[in-house]
Amino acid sequence: MPRPRRPVTAPRKLPSQARSTQLVADILKAAVRVLEREGALRFTTTRVAEAAGVSVGSIYQYFPNKHAILFRLQVDEWERTSAALAAILGDDRLPPARRLRAMMRAFFVSEREEAPLRAALDVALPSYDEAPESRAVRARGRRILRAFVAAAAPHATPRQRSFGAELVVAAMSAIGKQLSERRPSDAEIRRWADAIADMLTGYLAGLAPRPRRARQRG
Template identity: 40%
Template sequence: MTIRKKPVISPRREPRQARSEQMVADILEAAIRVLQSDGVERFTMVRLAEVAGVSVGSLYQYFPNRESLFFRLQQASWGETVDRVQEILVDPNATLEQKVAASVSAVFRANEAEGDLRKAMSEAGAPFRDSPEAIAERERGQQRAIAFFRYALPEASESDIVFIADFISTTTEALAERVSDRRLARHETERWAKAAAEMFSLYIKARACSRTDG
């Protein structure tokens, strides 16, 4: 039995100068354009170098393979989603229901956009979920969710808050990924997101009432 070697997903090296940082930024921007025009199946490093306006050698200085480049794009998407959800959760003008609905919608939309990347990484056997970068992003999002529920549920115990944050974050991410894999129309995806948000809002209210009544 032949065991397929898992591809390297870490970058070959990190840019240290402004010129190098700009080159990597240009490469990532070009990668998005190539994915949009050619799709994952026809995405090649040669094609990317052509669109980015760099040599193939320069491209390989930073990314050992296309999986490492896909992972960098996925990592950036994770970071943007965590930051977007944080903006929503600290909005002083939004109600709890509005914050939950907007946060869930943001996660669903991010998963919808990441669908092709996630599929490509999975087919390549790339262990992106267990990478230090992925774990760090999940932890960052979890800590922000915990901080939100400390504020939203002031009567809840710390163990309850941690569980609620973990339950809602894990369920939202898993559901959003499953829905995105079905390639539904945007309005259908939003319908799923709205239903999930309503369910979570009712759950949070029930938890708040149980603590108050108790």
Template identity: 30%
Template sequence: MLKKVPKQARSEHMVACILAGATRVLDAVPLAEATTNHIAEVAGVSIGSLYQYFGSKEAIAHCLLHQHLEQTVGLLREIRIASRGCPVEERMRLSFLEVLRDHRSHPMLHLNLTAVTQREDFPPSQLKQVVGRMIDEIALGLAEEHPEADPDEIRVCATLRHQSSMLLAHAALDRRRFGQDSLVMDYFDTLSAAQLSLLDRRPVRRAPQSS
């Protein structure tokens, strides 16, 4: 992560340039082959400026992952709000299609970001917190469609939806096995129908009547 937080517009611009350069580099080569010198060169900054804010390429990758996760939370929120009134199946499909397109467009970058989460120096609490917010957004969408459903059931369904979506998005990076979007979407639609059917079939938990 960042060694120091930028407090001025110039510093914020510097960090943004470094992250943009790192995105381009990590979208082209594995993290093991990337270097801070190459990232600085692509970013158009000096290596000294890079080391003012980041101690290593892994720290840059950590920051990129955090940025990506925050953007995903924002995407889920935007689509949830913009698609109100549409069937829940369509709303969930819209979110996943955006995630799928992003993974398809930047496969090496997403492979690198996934690898970051598997490193021993990666703080699991960081990932857990942002994933929880993603699940919150999915749960809100489900609750809007099923206002009388038990909140615990909603949460379980939202968690399953997030887990299956991420598994499919990452599976789509292997074009030899999941080269066609239609195949990935067939899996998504089947899993989606199964998950939503749980909410449709489960009895509604109602508050006890006061005597």
């Protein structure tokens, strides 16, 4: 049985001049407003055009349908979050503990601020976990996290470091989702971020090869 085709998400063309670049930026800003105001089910290119103050034809120059607009918003969100966290974790001027605290705070704030957009995108879009853009973001994140864990757990085995990286991601995702649903204050975010970061820092710092057990002579 053939697999269902995904909606077309590739842009019709890329903006090449400052004017067209600004038009695409205006369209995307309007799309966010429509998505947050109207919700995923009422999101249309017509509403985006009205919010942006342009014709529907202008939108179709760059986006073949509403799915292409939504996917671009998703990719942009991935890129923003990934770049921000990478800059923090990759700052080797700071000790790992401070980097992890700063990264957790930034991530939890991002989860809170962009919760409405993420929720709407989850409803509006099919799963794009296997899209090239998604795979590229995940691969880049894994490389950065592996480098960070290597610095935070210098005596760990490769297997321990791999699990440590998975643990950091799992903690970020689970706690971040809970906090985004509650819309916490900055103080509450700092409390959670620092507690999670301190626990993970302690865990990573304690990783080391386990001594082999001596064989018992019978």
